[in-house]
Amino acid sequence: MDTAKVESETVESLPEVLDSWPHDTSIEAFRRVWVLEGEPLWERVFSVHHQRMQIKNGKTALKNLQKIFTCTFRLANSQGFHSMSLRDLSRETEISMGGLYAYIGSKSDLASAIEAVVRQTIDDVMADLASHNLDPHHRLKAMIHADLYMNDIMHQWYYFCFIEAKGLDKEQREEAMQMEFRFDQRLQDIFKEGINAGVFKYAGDTALLAAATTAMLQQWYLKRWKFQSLQTDIADYAGFILDNLYATLAYQP
Amino acid sequence: MDTAKVESETVESLPEVLDSWPHDTSIEAFRRVWVLEGEPLWERVFSVHHQRMQIKNGKTALKNLQKIFTCTFRLANSQGFHSMSLRDLSRETEISMGGLYAYIGSKSDLASAIEAVVRQTIDDVMADLASHNLDPHHRLKAMIHADLYMNDIMHQWYYFCFIEAKGLDKEQREEAMQMEFRFDQRLQDIFKEGINAGVFKYAGDTALLAAATTAMLQQWYLKRWKFQSLQTDIADYAGFILDNLYATLAYQP
DNA sequence: GTCTATATAGGGATAGAC
DNA sequence: GTCTATCCCTATATAGAC
Numbered sequence: 001m002d003t004a005k006v007e008s009e010t011v012e013s014l015p016e017v018l019d020s021w022p023h024d025t026s027i028e029a030f031r032r033v034w035v036l037e038g039e040p041l042w043e044r045v046f047s048v049h050h051q052r053m054q055i056k057n058g059k060t061a062l063k064n065l066q067k068i069f070t071c072t073f074r075l076a077n078s079q080g081f082h083s084m085s086l087r088d089l090s091r092e093t094e095i096s097m098g099g100l101y102a103y104i105g106s107k108s109d110l111a112s113a114i115e116a117v118v119r120q121t122i123d124d125v126m127a128d129l130a131s132h133n134l135d136p137h138h139r140l141k142a143m144i145h146a147d148l149y150m151n152d153i154m155h156q157w158y159y160f161c162f163i164e165a166k167g168l169d170k171e172q173r174e175e176a177m178q179m180e181f182r183f184d185q186r187l188q189d190i191f192k193e194g195i196n197a198g199v200f201k202y203a204g205d206t207a208l209l210a211a212a213t214t215a216m217l218q219q220w221y222l223k224r225w226k227f228q229s230l231q232t233d234i235a236d237y238a239g240f241i242l243d244n245l246y247a248t249l250a251y252q253p
Numbered sequence: 254m255d256t257a258k259v260e261s262e263t264v265e266s267l268p269e270v271l272d273s274w275p276h277d278t279s280i281e282a283f284r285r286v287w288v289l290e291g292e293p294l295w296e297r298v299f300s301v302h303h304q305r306m307q308i309k310n311g312k313t314a315l316k317n318l319q320k321i322f323t324c325t326f327r328l329a330n331s332q333g334f335h336s337m338s339l340r341d342l343s344r345e346t347e348i349s350m351g352g353l354y355a356y357i358g359s360k361s362d363l364a365s366a367i368e369a370v371v372r373q374t375i376d377d378v379m380a381d382l383a384s385h386n387l388d389p390h391h392r393l394k395a396m397i398h399a400d401l402y403m404n405d406i407m408h409q410w411y412y413f414c415f416i417e418a419k420g421l422d423k424e425q426r427e428e429a430m431q432m433e434f435r436f437d438q439r440l441q442d443i444f445k446e447g448i449n450a451g452v453f454k455y456a457g458d459t460a461l462l463a464a465a466t467t468a469m470l471q472q473w474y475l476k477r478w479k480f481q482s483l484q485t486d487i488a489d490y491a492g493f494i495l496d497n498l499y500a501t502l503a504y505q506p
Numbered sequence: 507g508t509c510t511a512t513a514t515a516g517g518g519a520t521a522g523a524c
Numbered sequence: 525g526t527c528t529a530t531c532c533c534t535a536t537a538t539a540g541a542c
Binding site for chain 1: 330331332333335336416417419420430433434437457458460461462464465468469471472476478479482483485489490493496497500501503
C-alpha cells in the first residue's frame with residue numbers, strides 16, 4: 001500500500017457519515033449507496049421474480065432477464081404493452097417463444113414483475129431515508145432528490161407502471177395506489193413537522209401540496225420530451241421543485 | 254311578455270359584459286358560454302367525425318355516436334383501449350359488429366376521433382380566451398379555471414388522450430404534443446407579461462413553472478381517486494393552484 | 507340503416523424434440 | 525435450457541340478407 005492511497009482512503013472515510021447520502025444530495029452520493037442499474041438491478045429482478053421462472057441457474061437467467069425486460073420497455077413504452085405481442089418480444093430479444101416461457105409464466109406476469117420491482121425499490125429507498133434523523137428542510141431536500149434520481153435512473157420502469165397500471169390485476173393496482181398514498185403522506189408529514197417547528201409557514205392544504213409535489217416529480221419520467229426540449233437537467237429540476245416549495249412554504253434558508 | 258320576465262332580462266343583460274365569463278370565473282358562468290356535454294357535444298363530435306361515417310342521417314347518428322363514445326370510455330378507461338375488443342364494445346352499446354362499422358372506419362379511427370375532438374375543443378376555448386383583453390392576473394385566473402373546467406367536464410376524454418396517446422399515429426401524436434407546447438407557452442407568456450408589468454416578481458425559470466402548472470391541472474383527470482379521497486372540489490383545487498402560483502410569483506392582490 | 511355469418515390473420519400458450 | 529411446430533382462440537373487418 002503506497003502513501004497516496006492511504007491518504008485518499010483516510011480523507012474519504014473520516015467524514016463519510018456527514019458527507020455521504022443523504023446529507024450529500026448529489027447524484028454521485030446517491031449512486032454510491034443505491035445501485036439501481038446494471039447487475040445489481042437484475043439481481044433484484046431475479047430475487048423478486050425467480051419463483052415464476054423455470055430457469056434456476058442464476059448466471060444465464062440474469063443475462064436473459066435483462067434482455068427480456070429491456071426489450072419489453074422498448075416495445076411497450078412505444079406502442080403499449082397490450083399491443084406488443086410475445087412474437088414481437090421474441091424477435092426483439094432473439095429468444096424463441098418457447099424460450100420466453102421459461103422466464104415468464106404468462107404475459108401479464110411480466111407486467112406484474114415490473115410493478116413489483118418498482119414498488120420494492122421505492123419502499124427500500126424510502127424506508128432507508130426515514131431511518132435517518134434529519135430536520136424537516138433536509139429531509140424534504142433528500143426525499144425530492146432521492147425520488148427524482150430513482151425516476152431518472154429507472155424512468156422506463158416508472159413510465160411503464162404509470163401507463164400500464166390499469167392492465168394489472170385489481171390487487172396490484174390497489175397496491176400501486178397505496179404506495180402513492182404513502183409517498184404523499186411522507187411529504188405531508190414533513191410539511192407538517194416543519195410548520196409545527198416554525199421553519200415553514202403555510203396555511204394552505206398540505207395534502208394538496210404533497211399531491212402537487214408528487215405530480216412535479218412524476219413529470220420527470222412522464223414528459224421527458226419536454227425537459228429535453230427545454231434542456232433542463234436533473235439538478236436544475238430538483239432546484240426548481242425545491243424553490244417552488246420554499247416559496248409556498250415561506251421557508252427562509 | 255309579463256313584467257317579471259322583462260325585469261329579469263334587464264337585470265341579467267345589462268351587466269353581462271362585466272359579469273359573464275371570463276370576468277366571472279365561476280363554473281356556472283363558464284357553462285353558460287361553453288356547453289361541453291349533452292347534445293352540443295355530440296354535434297361537435299359529428300362535425301369532426303362525420304366524413305368517416307357511412308350514416309349521414311344526423312338524428313340517429315347522434316344517438317348512436319353518444320352510445321359508442323360513452324361505452325368506449327367506460328371500457329377503454331378501465332381496461333385500456335387496445336385490450337377492449339370491438340366485440341366488447343358491440344355488447345356494451347347493444348349495436349352489432351356490422352352496425353359499429355357504419356359509424357367508424359376502423360378501431361383506430363375511434364381513438365383518432367377522440368383526440369381530434371379534444372384538441373379542437375381546447376383550441377376553441379383558448380382562442381376565445383386570448384381574444385379578451387385581460388390583465389395578467391385575470392388572464393391567469395381565467396385560464397386556470399377554463400382548463401380545469403374542461404378537464405372536469407370532459408375528464409374521460411382527457412384521460413383517454415393522455416393514456417392512449419402512443420396508440421395514435423405519428424402525425425396525431427405530434428399534434429397532441431404541439432398542443433401541450435402551446436398551452437405551456439400561453440402560461441409562460443402570462444408569467445412574463447406580469448413580470449414585465451411588475452405585478453409578478455419571479456426570478457426562476459418561467460418555462461418550468463408553466464410545465465408544473467400544466468402538470469397540476471392534468472392531475473384533475475389523472476388522479477380522480479386522490480381528489481375524491483381528499484374530498485377536494487374543483488373550486489378548492491382552482492384556489493390551491495392559484496395560491497401556489499401567487500406564492501411563487503410573489504403576487505400581491 | 508342494421509343485422510348475421512363468415513373470412514382471414516394473429517394472438518397466447520404448450521408439447522415434445524434436441 | 526432452448527428450440528420448432530402446432531393448438532386453439534379471439535381479434536378486426538367485411539359481405540350480403542333484410
